[in-house]
Amino acid sequence: MLRLSKxxxxxxxxxxxxxxxxxxxxxPGIAAATGIPEPTVAKVLKTLAARGFVASQxxxxxxxxxxxxxxxxxxxxxxxxxxxxxxxxxxxxxxxxGCDVLQVCPVRGRWDxxxxxxxxxxxxxxxxxxxxxxxxxxxxxxxxxxPAASTSxxxxxx
Amino acid sequence: MLRLSKxxxxxxxxxxxxxxxxxxxxxPGIAAATGIPEPTVAKVLKTLAARGFVASQxxxxxxxxxxxxxxxxxxxxxxxxxxxxxxxxxxxxxxxxGCDVLQVCPVRGRWDxxxxxxxxxxxxxxxxxxxxxxxxxxxxxxxxxxPAASTSxxxxxx
DNA sequence: CCAATCAGGACTGCTTAAGTCCTGTTAGCG
DNA sequence: CGCTAACAGGACTTAAGCAGTCCTGATTGG
Numbered sequence: 001m002l003r004l005s006k007x008x009x010x011x012x013x014x015x016x017x018x019x020x021x022x023x024x025x026x027x028p029g030i031a032a033a034t035g036i037p038e039p040t041v042a043k044v045l046k047t048l049a050a051r052g053f054v055a056s057q058x059x060x061x062x063x064x065x066x067x068x069x070x071x072x073x074x075x076x077x078x079x080x081x082x083x084x085x086x087x088x089x090x091x092x093x094x095x096x097x098g099c100d101v102l103q104v105c106p107v108r109g110r111w112d113x114x115x116x117x118x119x120x121x122x123x124x125x126x127x128x129x130x131x132x133x134x135x136x137x138x139x140x141x142x143x144x145x146x147p148a149a150s151t152s153x154x155x156x157x158x
Numbered sequence: 159m160l161r162l163s164k165x166x167x168x169x170x171x172x173x174x175x176x177x178x179x180x181x182x183x184x185x186p187g188i189a190a191a192t193g194i195p196e197p198t199v200a201k202v203l204k205t206l207a208a209r210g211f212v213a214s215q216x217x218x219x220x221x222x223x224x225x226x227x228x229x230x231x232x233x234x235x236x237x238x239x240x241x242x243x244x245x246x247x248x249x250x251x252x253x254x255x256g257c258d259v260l261q262v263c264p265v266r267g268r269w270d271x272x273x274x275x276x277x278x279x280x281x282x283x284x285x286x287x288x289x290x291x292x293x294x295x296x297x298x299x300x301x302x303x304x305p306a307a308s309t310s311x312x313x314x315x316x
Numbered sequence: 317c318c319a320a321t322c323a324g325g326a327c328t329g330c331t332t333a334a335g336t337c338c339t340g341t342t343a344g345c346g
Numbered sequence: 347c348g349c350t351a352a353c354a355g356g357a358c359t360t361a362a363g364c365a366g367t368c369c370t371g372a373t374t375g376g
Contacts, residue, residue, distance in 0.1 A: 198365075
């Protein structure tokens with residue numbers, strides 16, 4: 001499915017949430033605001049803090065705040081921080097030892113341009129872009145992969 | 159990791175292999191040539207046949223052959239056929255009912271431009287492109303995600 | 317008629333991510 | 347000075363998805 005991990009999705013949600021206030025916010029507070037389970041929020045925030053996306057304040061009345069503006073954070077960075085390097089197959093990134101079909105694989109290493117293309121596409125979109133899209137447009141998911149199956153009525157929030 | 163399923167990787171290998179001969183090729187033969195386990199090759203081929211990428215000939219002396227030229231097959235198509243639609247998160251493609259944080263999620267549906275960007279990138283690369291790259295360039299995997307950690311000595315094939 | 321081959325599905329084991337919990341450290345406040 | 351609120355960091359458990367295998371049936375050439 002070319003699936004992204006949920007943690008990365010959560011990270012984006014949390015970062016956008018943090019951007020909505022200059023004050024420090026606690027992980028329980030963010031959990032309540034986003035609906036994401038508190039331990040999971042804490043886990044994501046710790047990772048984000050370790051990677052320098054957010055700054056933490058320990059002790060009573062502590063919490064987290066953004067360390068960098070949303071506009072300066074590319075999706076690719078968040079994915080790289082949470083999910084690891086962007087690489088579609090295990091063949092790349094030097095871990096070739098585990099590939100049994102290496103000797104005869106006709107496309108080995110050829111995913112590189114594909115990976116590069118995806119990386120570029122993800123580097124060109126910042127979190128602010130996603131947030132702006134959220135404001136300017138309502139919620140429509142048609143014209144994507146599937147021809148708008150629309151199984152369930154989607155509640156549009158303006 | 160933004161990982162692609164192995165089956166998709168296999169599908170690409172198998173398709174490229176099929177392109178190297180106009181004759182029908184049996185799944186055991188392809189398995190032997192590619193190093194991929196035979197049942198897995200058969201599984202991939204069945205899917206590819208169902209999606210119209212390859213044509214099958216049943217009975218004795220049967221086998222598979224390409225139904226379309228490599229140049230006309232985009233990576234995105236193969237991924238879509240094997241892995242399902244290209245969508246990074248479960249929020250898209252109409253399956254919104256399962257998202258618990260839907261009501262408060264500030265970026266819901268905002269992955270759409272990201273998905274679209276990736277889809278475009280993958281639609282622009284054909285299997286022939288990957289094959290050509292394989293011919294024109296040797297095997298070097300550096301200058302990718304990681305700064306060439308080179309934990310294990312990678313055998314460079316010139 | 318027999319053997320080779322594809323078609324299609326069901327089933328199982330494994331890998332990996334998601335989620336939870338525990339312990340330690342830091343900082344404000346009474 | 348002690349208590350409490352909050353982050354830091356890791357270990358652990360569970361669950362889901364996928365890879366891989368196998369079985370039965372249908373088709374076709376010799």
